[in-house]
Amino acid sequence: MNTIKSFFAIALLVMITASAPVQSGYKVGDTAMDFKLKNYDGRMVSMADYRDAKGYIVIFNCNTCPYSKAYDSRIIALNKKYASKGFPVLTINPNDPDLSPGDSFDEMKKQAKRNKYDFPYLVDETQDVARAYGATNTPHVYVLDKVSNEKLKVVYIGAIDDNSRNAETVTKKYVEDAIGALMQSKNVPVTQTKAIGCTIKWRNS
Amino acid sequence: MRVLIITFALVVSIGSLHAQTAEKVKIEDLQKMVGRSSGKIQVLNFWATWCAPCIKELPLFEQINASRNDIEVSLVSIDLDLDPNPDKVYRFIDRKKLKSKVYILDERDPNTWIDKIDKSWSGAIPATLVVNLKNGKRKFVEKELKAGDLEEIINSVK
Known part of the structure; x- marks a missing residue:
């Protein structure tokens, strides 16, 4: 009898484990890790460098994706609006330049200079940061709340807004709403969204 | 008469430009497509x-579409999410001579x-997304497929 019981218990466990979706990367509420990555200007950048920051807008992004292009001016505007209020933008390019030559370090440098980025555009050479965060596509945003110097809490994961095609007809500004809530110490209204995007070009995949 | 000929020529040329067009669909249409029952x-x-x-x-999809009667391939373009003009898609279908339904x-x-698909x-x-319309089994993958992958997915819903 006991054998049968334990058999069912094991079978149930196997079923539960097998049906659990593969969860990798951060979920809302998790603590995010800091990173130290090379910026387009050669400088090494970490979030900890921003002593007075209250939080961060971390965006996995690239040169080549048409969605990244469509959002470029909106990302620049986010930093202009929120960096001075304590929420700087940091962008990270995780694409393997062997698979996507337009995302090489040289091309990143050109793009950052041409578009006058006044925020870091970092290269995630090992793709470890993108993997740890669980980024899947570009642009993919993580809004972090700096609870303390040791704790960066993920409060929003997803898209910048609800309209990739046209910035003027956006009805839901997810990232701005998240930061607005943080500034007023309120709960972030929408914590997770999905959007169409280009898949990250993973090495050897 | 001359106007008529020119109009006729214009209509014919426009028609031939879009020899292979693609029907616009809503998400509900796709849900119906994979929710119906059929032997395919x-x-x-x-x-x-x-x-x-x-x-x-x-x-890979064109190949399966051409070689297997038991499989219906639908290629769903999401170009409109970024660009309101579908001409790029029509031109692509013509240039690549796509035979699968677009x-x-x-x-x-x-x-x-997005969640309504998977x-x-x-x-x-x-x-x-591959759905066996006979038994309802489904398999979703989010990656670029290589030779053999599609057959493997199809076998997994049998």
Whole structure:
């Protein structure tokens, strides 16, 4: 009898484990890790460098994706609006330049200079940061709340807004709403969204 | 009379330009497509003209579509999400001489419809949903398929 019981218990466990979706990367509420990555200007950048920051807008992004292009001016505007209020933008390019030559370090440098980025555009050479965060596509945003110097809490994961095609007809500004809530110490209204995007070009995949 | 001929010529040339057009569909149409019962296996591939890995894997779908009567392939373009003009898709169909059925998804705000295709989908493309319309088994993958992958997915829903 006991054998049968334990058999069912094991079978149930196997079923539960097998049906659990593969969860990798951060979920809302998790603590995010800091990173130290090379910026387009050669400088090494970490979030900890921003002593007075209250939080961060971390965006996995690239040169080549048409969605990244469509959002470029909106990302620049986010930093202009929120960096001075304590929420700087940091962008990270995780694409393997062997698979996507337009995302090489040289091309990143050109793009950052041409578009006058006044925020870091970092290269995630090992793709470890993108993997740890669980980024899947570009642009993919993580809004972090700096609870303390040791704790960066993920409060929003997803898209910048609800309209990739046209910035003027956006009805839901997810990232701005998240930061607005943080500034007023309120709960972030929408914590997770999905959007169409280009898949990250993973090495050897 | 002359005006008539010119008009006729114009109509004919426009018609031939769009010899292979693509029907616009809503998310509900796709849900019906994979929810109906039939003896066939439905393959839905999400792609766009700007997506290099999508274009690379397209021949695999064309091949299956041409060689298997038990499989229906629908190539769903999501180009409209970024560009309101579908001409790029029409030109692509002509240039590549696509034989599979092509649809253009006419939806806004992807956050409201991505989960309706599959909860595990992040929204990145290429992505493919295979549904056996006989037994309801389904398999969703979010990656570029290589030779042999599609057959393997099809076998997994049998």
